[in-house]
Amino acid sequence: MPIDPKSLIGFGAEATSRSVKRVSNLPAPIRQAITGDPIEIDGQVLDHESQVVLKAGEWARPDTLTPDNVAEFRLFGNSSAIMGGGSPLPIAEERNFSIPTQTGPIEGRLYRPVTGDAVTPGLLYLHGGSWIFGNIDTHANVCRMIAMAANVTVLAIHYSLSPERVFPFALNEVRDAWHWMHARKDELGITGGIAIAGDSAGANMATVHCIRARDEGWPTPSFQLLFVPPTDMVSMTYSRERFKEGFFLTEADLVQAAENYLGGDHSLLTNPLVSPILCENLSGLPSAHIATAGFDPLRDYGEAYGNALREAGVQVDICRHATLLHPFVNLIGVSHAAREAVAVAAGALRMGIASAGIYVP
Incomplete structure (x- = not known):
């Protein structure tokens, strides 16, 4: 009988979660022998569960x-995100879609916190x-968590990636998915307006989408969750200099990511x-909740934008979640602090939607 790849993903995520928990629960002297002394910078102490993940990443990630090495980086990034996300969280309903855009179809996945004819506000992630x-698998658990915690129907999309497709290709796919979602609110069980959310590169495009919509x-999005x-992409900040090495996202990564996205222009x-x-x-832009991480080279950019x-x-x-790393939305399966950060953001989303005058049952 052929093996279902998704069962392997689930097994790997569960095993990763168990391994991190086991190391995290060891007596401090033993844990520190594995991961090193607690990392403290500027009065911030890195979450010890995130430090376990960081140490594991040092052994596995490309330099x-x-x-x-884009293909190698994709494999590492996708697999580590799925593993860090943990076992699939409960959700009332999931559906996959092929969403038409002006340049061809893209994948989408709908996460519903309710079933049947019940309606909720919407969110594009x-x-x-x-x-x-x-892709939509790497961020499945954070979408499930937000959907259930904020009582929103989440549509996650897999936009085209660089360097094969460069700016503004993916942005225009986001635009087309946005219009598709609005045109099908009744079919998708969405009432009122639709908010937008994203993390890292996705958060950049979410901010830009709000500007374009205006x-x-x-x-216009009812709220932006970033x-x-x-x-x-121009200024050097304290956090970018201070955390440029050793905290998952390096300075060289940032430079090459921009180079890929912009096609070298x-x-x-x-x-x-x-x-x-x-x-x-x-x-005139939508109200926003901006979540930053203390040990993130991009920290100061998010706070400056806010x-x-x-x-x-x-x-x-x-x-600012002072104890966390940049990819904390993909660590909710292994880090209590990461889960708490996403829960805070989901609460802010729910309140933001309510403040925008959109019914939240």
Whole structure:
């Protein structure tokens, strides 16, 4: 009998979770012999479960992202995200879709916290992965968790990746998926408006999508939920310098990810649809919750964008999870602190949707 790949994924995620928990639960001296002393920087102490994952990643990940090892990086990124996400969380209903776009169909998956004819608000989720990896499987558990915790119907999409497809190809797929979702709200069991969310590269595109929606007259997202968003491709910040090595996402990774996404066109680095903090007018954008991680080179970019939104009159809360790493949304299966961070964000989403005047049962 052929083996179902999804059963292997589930087995691997469960085994990873058990292994991290076992190491994390060891007496501190034994655990530290495996992972090293607790990592403390600027008064922040890295979550010990995340430190176990970080140590494991040092043994498994490619040295750095280069033009020649994209396939290897994808394999590492996708597998580690699935393993860190843990065993599948309970969800009322899941459905897969093929979503038409102007450049061809993309995959989508719907996560419903309710069944039957019951309706909820909606959320479009854009996965992270430096624009080169990630898919609807790598972020399945964070979507399930948000759907159930915030009582929203989540549509996750797998946009085209670089370097095969470069800016603005994926952004336009997001646009087309957005319109498809709005046109089918009744079929999808969605009432009222639709929010947008994403992590890392997906969070960058979520911010940009909000700007495009405002400027081009599309239905505006009811709320934006941004995990560790890269919002500035130009400036060097304290966090980018301080955490440029040894914390999952390296400086070389960031440079090569931008190179891939932009097809080597450095003139695009200052384009507001690439670096949204450079947008001259941030007023009139949806309210936002921005979640950053203490041990993340991109930390300061997300917080600077949140402050810029506030200055423009947008309601925003910025929540720094000081003990966490950049990819914490993909660590909810192994880190209590990561799960708590996503739960906080889901609560903010639920409140943000309610504040926008959209019914939340």
